[in-house]
Amino acid sequence: MSTPRKSRRRALRAALIVDDKVYDEVHHHAPERVTVGTDIASRLLVFGDHRLPKRHVLFDVAEDGAYILDLPPGVRGQIKIRGRAKAIRALWKKHQSSGSKARSLRLRLDRSARGKLTLGESTLLFFFDKPAPYTPPPPFPDDLRPALRGMLSRLELASLLSALIILGPYFTYIANKEVPVDVVPEIDERFLNVMEIPKPRDEPPPEEEEEEEEDPLLAQEDDEKQKDDEEKVEQVIETKKEYSAKAMEKARGVGVLRALGTYGGDGPGTVFDVIQSTENNTAELFAAGMTRTINADSGDVSGFVPGGEGISAAGAVVGTKGFEVTDDGPELKDMEKQERKIKSKVKAGDADVLGDMDKRAVQATIRRRMGALQNCYNRALRTNPGLSGKMTYTITISVMGTVTSVNIDADTVRDPSVASCTTMKIKNWRFPAEGAEDSSEVTFTVVFSGES
Structure with a gap:
């Protein structure tokens, strides 16, 4: 007598472990989808990481009945297929190097597949085992089904029916009644007082200004005064716009022009020449003794100052004394530069x-x-x-x-x-x-x- 052939069909079996304890278990009779996520409607509820999806189909079923593992980002672990162990991180790198822009990693599983996945603070172990025995869902008891007769008594039903007969026509009449357009609803003063809405006040009509009649004698006096003002001629003193060369030479040595200069002498000064000319000679002023310094501790750069010691913006140690007031112009102290050792x-x-x-x-x-x-x-x-x-x-x-x-x-x-x-x-x-x-x-x- 021949022995019956064993069925080679395998079904998914998975266990969710939290704190070294089995939190949930799945054992299918036939291929079915398995969802996982932080939503309570998921088949496997996980938590502990903000990157976990709210609800995601982790185990999908193909048309031929094979399982497909769909891994979202943030899942770590290891999978073993046909005796070869593969890390999830290595599979993600290979998936990205191929140029695919898919948001999840899909792997086709066979009967030999098994793995360990880490989802936040939960660990999921899965493998393929014999299908679970089929258990049909129990029917809902008829005596527990809700019915209108069981919820309300006869007295309550009679009260509701009488209220519907009496008040039904009234509400129907009010709902279909037309309201005239010229009717203005009146608001009770109590609502105005509670809501602190000011009452509208009647504004008095604007008073018409009476036009005053002009006195002919006063108008004649105003015309005579206007004629007298036009006849008066004031003497306007005009100044000469041209000055002699001697006066300009004296003015250059004193006053504001001399104060604007950076050195003494007969000329108006370097600053005045920069303001008067159309060229930008600011760089020459900086080369004449102005510098910037960098704080060695904080790295802050100061503004341009006439002289100073420190590290310049070029990275060298400088020491300047600024502008010297001499007849020949500004002088600059010799700069001592030293390269940085670091x-x-x-x-x-x-x-x-x-x-x-x-x-x-x-x-x-x-x-x-x-x-x-x-x-x-x-x-x-x-x-x-x-x-x-x-x-x-x-x-x-x-x-x-x-x-x-x-x-x-x-x-x-x-x-x-x-x-x-x-x-x-x-x-x-x-x-x-x-x-x-x-x-x-x-x-x-x-x-x-x-x-x-």
Whole structure:
């Protein structure tokens, strides 16, 4: 006698674990969809991460009955198919390198597939097992079905029916009655007092101004006064617009023109020449003794001042004494320049982008922002000249392009000041996020090298 052949059909079986305890379990009799999300209507309820979807079809069913695993962003874990283990992160990188713009990762599963998925604070274990026995849903008891007779008594039904017979025609008449257009509704004064609405006041009609008749004698006197004013001629004194050369020479040596000059002499001064001429000689004034200085501690740049000591905008130590008042003009003290001893180099490696943001735009933004990280490194080199190493950062970029979190995965520099300063700088970065529909994770490495 031949033994019956075992059925090779397999059904999905999954368990949701929270705090090392089975929170929910799914065992299908036939292929069905399984939803997961933070919504209570989902088949598997998860929580603990804001990136989790509200309701998402995690296990979909194809036309031939095979299961398809649809992974949304933010899911971590490992899948094993036909004896080969694959990490979710590696599958996402391969999916993005192919140029696909799909928002989810779809994988076709066979009977040998099994995996472990991490969704926020929940862990989902799934594999394929024998189908669960079919259990039909129990019918709803007839005695528990709601009925109008069971909810209301005879007395209540009679009261409702009598009220409908008496008040029904009245409400029908009021609803169909036409209201005249010229009827103005009256508002009770009590409502006006409660709502503090001022009562309209009757304004008195405007009084008509009476035109006064002009006295002919007064009009004749006004005409005579106007004629007398026209006959008076005032003597206008005109000044000469041309002055002699001797007067101009005396005026140049005194008064406002001399005060505007930066040195003594017969001429009007350098400032007056700049104002009077059409050329811009401001650069010559700055070269004659004006400079800008940079604070070594804060990095602030001052305005242009006549003289001073500090670090110029070019990065050199300067010492000037400003303008000297002499007959030959302004003199400038010899400038002593000294090159800065601190030399550093900061370079960023290739960035790994996990999300739907443009990888080229993200890398370009990171390389363009290396100057801020180099400033943090230069401050540490002043106290520790032999400081060097590399740091690996993992940042989260929102859909608005802002950095929401910064984590340091590896740090061989081992300097708390560099770590805190660079973390603060990176949190202020902004990335182009056009077309991004979800947050992205970016991992990049920065190499710090310098010599003093």
